[in-house]
Amino acid sequence: MYVVRMCIASIGAATALLFKMGKHSFNNISQKHKVFPANVNIYSTKCKSQILEEQENVTLIVNRRNSSRQKQKRWSAFRCRLHKKIVMLIILVCMCILIIFANTDLLFRRKIFSVFLSSRSNDLVDIDDQHAKNSNFEDALEEKNLPALKSSQYLLNYSSTLMDRSLQSKAFSSDYNIFVIYTKENYHLRMKFDLFTHSLLKHTTAQLHLHIITDKSSEQSVLEILQRQIKRFRRSVIYTMYDVKICSKAIQDIAAKLSPYFNSAPNSYYSDSLFFLSLGLHRIADLSLNRVILLDCDIVFRSDVRSLFAEFDHFLPHQLFGLAPELTPVYRHILYRYRVRFPKTSFGNPYYPMQLENKKEHKLAESPKHTHIRHGYPGLNSGVVLLLLNRIRDSKPYNEKLTQSEVQRLVHKYSFKGHLGDQDFFTLLGYEYPNLIYRLDCVWNRQLCTWWKDHGYSDIFDAYFRCEGVIKMYHGNCNTRIPE
Template sequence: MLIVNMNEDKDFDLGFKTRTMYSLLSLILLADPNKPLHLIFVTDEKSKLRVGWMVKEVISKILLVETLAALPGEKTHIPKLYFSMVDYHDVSQHGTDFQWVFKYHLDLLTAHGGTNTKKYFMDFFNIGPMYHRAFTKLEKLLFVDCSDLEYRADINLIRQEFDEMDKWPAVVMGIGKDLSLHYWDWVVSYRREVKNKTHFGKPGRYQGFNSGVVLYDLEKMRNSKVYNEAITKDYALQLFEELGSIPTVGDQDFYTALGFVHPELFYIIDCKFNAQTSLQYMQERFRDRFDEYHYCAEIDQIKIIHKNGCGPTPRVCGEDESKVATKYYLAGAYNEIERQIDWSFFARQKYREVPKLNFINYYNYIGGKQRFDGYLGNIL
């Protein structure tokens, strides 16, 4: 889990902190209590103290509620937890030449006025490809986004995806599809050049990746000649140039580009472990194709919801709903039924589902303001 404070000496942005704490809460509360979890926070020297406070606050509130609600002699309902912190600079140093490629493209975009944010060009958004060189004592690693994920099932269920990866000798990484037409647009120049004779960007195996949830087989990454030759400055630069595309969302773009030319390196994880909610590409030009890219499964089958991009309606994304609404959207397929932790019965029931009519995350938006005290304000 990557958590870096971009506010320098100030506290985390309130909205970011709220989402991160809720994500961590849902991860821990739904995890199998009989299976220990080792949470690794990739951060930096300036952020580590605040990361520690945030994690401490989450854990202490969970334990306090359990203590108040549990009957004498009952065991806790959360797993044994281990925590580690890693400075992202220690990871970044293993690929400084590779990361130069992203800085080079940032300079290109800036010179032509093509970007209004430098967020995804910062080093810590491009260090994933070097994890195998940094975490030398680990064989496998699960990376999850820190602030945009809502867990609806036991995180240990994703172990089955690691098992599937083991069946493919060349696979070094498991990653989900990007459930949008982002990469259809991303390779538009290349598609024109080859007169549309390519699968790149089309729905299915080549529609692009989303790095909100990534399974790294670190041992196979270390042993893959093809992969290690790819994470060099010259290779990455040539790869983006051949596609006529510029990386704008960190290492996710690199994984997608590499997956186009070396699909054997990647295993596509079940979309239920990274079901993205963004309706950004529900546009009039994509009305007939959006569902093919975006739909994953019924809400009760989803294990991890990735609340990315814009939504929950096309109007919020600046679109006229009457012109862009798709068949699945009109049928209610993308309506999020939220999960609410019932703290008063937590020790006995662990959690229960409470359906809501609204689509917006109730915990993130109360009266237009992002706050966190709604979790425990009624009992503390």
């Protein structure tokens, strides 16, 4: 019985313990499911609500961050697509510009750029219309067989305004008168004249007067180049246009006498007479002009042109022209028959004696016993010609040298058959009558042509090509590239 009682007591105790444990777990489950007993205090309720609010805030913050990140991703993707489209558009525009430039000439390209670079487009004057009116008026005079009018002078300044100099005061006059021939326009001629004008304006601040002998088809190109370079250097230039036909008629008699002896193809075209322009320029230029310089289009300046005009001050009383020596053996070649008959002549020899290339002989030449050096006479180059027009107009000896009989006498005396126009006549004139020619230093006409070096004269070419001193003007004859 005792054992039975003990078992019943232990079973009751175990049952009570299980009941307590079940009640505790039931309370926890009800708390987890938000079933709170009635005796919970106010503070525990506030804590639970605060936790819930914090959870909601965290959820809202996370959602906002996610939405902002999505917006950023969308914007970055849109921006990337936009950048790609802009880049592609720029590439297409550049390709179109390159295609257009590849199919247009250089003057048209520069004209396009000038539209963007010019800040004074509202002040432009229609130059073409004014010149068209002048040309039409001159044509009307020719039809009526009236004498041609003098070429009008204009002042072109950096703002592209054109003023008729006849309406201006004498303040626009210039002592620096430069003549240049620009006819039969082509790409290479435009490039040469563009570089010529650029270098001329770059190295001087003098008030220049350009006298341009041209034709109607080339006149527009001249004006475009002048406008562009004048704008670039912000300068003002007086210029005068001359009709090539009128100029050729003015010197037709001189060309007729000289072209059979100094022209490779005489009477081939009216402008061939321009090869003798320097010999009759005193007939074309205005009577008020005296000191003028005639230049080829392939001249490039490396110094101020005023220094070249200063050479007039060194002319002797009887000197009419100033020219630099020829720097190739072209006249050694032309005078071959004469040099065979007179082997000791200096005509056709290089200016500097060839034996001076030897250092020992050079020292002997510098010694007191050898102070006099006999220079050769290689001929003259007409790429740069200085002219005193008043002396030429009044010189009877010069006009006598232009007669048919005197030209024939010189040609037969030297067995001369040239092909370089006025340069050939100047060469004969300078050798036969040296008092008429002022020798200009070679630095003022540094010729670059090397054609004769590859055509039979390579052994002596350097003796002719030699030019000592600081170069002041380059002459890119034979279409030679000018050194940088």
